[in-house]
Amino acid sequence: MREPESAPETKAASKTPPAASASAPSIPPLSERLSRPAPERLVAIGDLHGDLEKTRRVLRLAGAIDANDAWIGGKLMVVQTGDEIDRGDDDRRILDLIEKLKGDAKKAGGELIALVGNHELMNVGFDFRYVTPGAFKAFTDITASDPNTAAFLAQLDPSARGRAAAFAPGGRYATLLAERPLMIKVGDSIFVHGGILPKHASYGLDRMNDEVRAWLTGKKEKPPQVVVAEDGPVWSRAFSIPGEEKCALLDESLRALGAKRMVMGHTVQKGGVTDACDRKAWRIDVGLSHYYDGPVQALEIKGDTLTPLKESG
Incomplete structure (x- = not known):
């Protein structure tokens, strides 16, 4: 049964297979992977x-692809802020398309960067509450190569x-996700699925990425708690519906990160792309999937000029 549109997804305990301040401190420069x-x-x-x-429609709106899914963006950079999967039947095809376009964009001198969202991490933790029957069927050809993992999966429906098998740590799609960052800083903008709090900056963004990557590749038994906590960077809604206090918190984060603005998904904005906190918080989850039946929109950034893009007609 479809959950009410207004009900936010909730966290559940992960199942894990056998192991295969007053002011925000400045942080060291981010690695090339994150900047x-x-x-x-x-x-x-x-x-x-x-x-x-x-x-496909939002990528065409961005000027990234043509009607045949070929990259036409040239040196365009696209940042997709996570949650490509769940709630719809096509998630495997989307993951595969994005991976193809990443390579095509690079050849053309552009770049497509896909971030990890909470739904990607939920699937690696075998939280399948938001998976549709069609999305289960799309992965039936994948089996676990590791005997311990195979024995664990035999207990599942x-x-x-x-x-x-696809999303188990070390599995084909978990390994694919391991190549995606949790967040990325591009110029003066920091992109993340949920939100980066000052404590996340203090913990270390590269440290979080390294620890998540180790879990996704099966080298670490659990993800870092700072990431998967209710206020972790893929779960936080602090800046999605902010008040004055949260705007001050955002300022702390931006000072620590040396950024002017934070761009995030995760929380559906029924009015389309919106900004808050004196245009320092940009919320770009417009619920464009058929599950939410929202509009097809994106956010264009040229220097300090930010413009919501909308389909015509």
């Missing part, structure tokens, strides 16, 4: 949630085993 110079043009895209048709 880029500002391009001439960047387009940020929010949650896709298993809707391939809308994914047969319909879920292929997806679980």
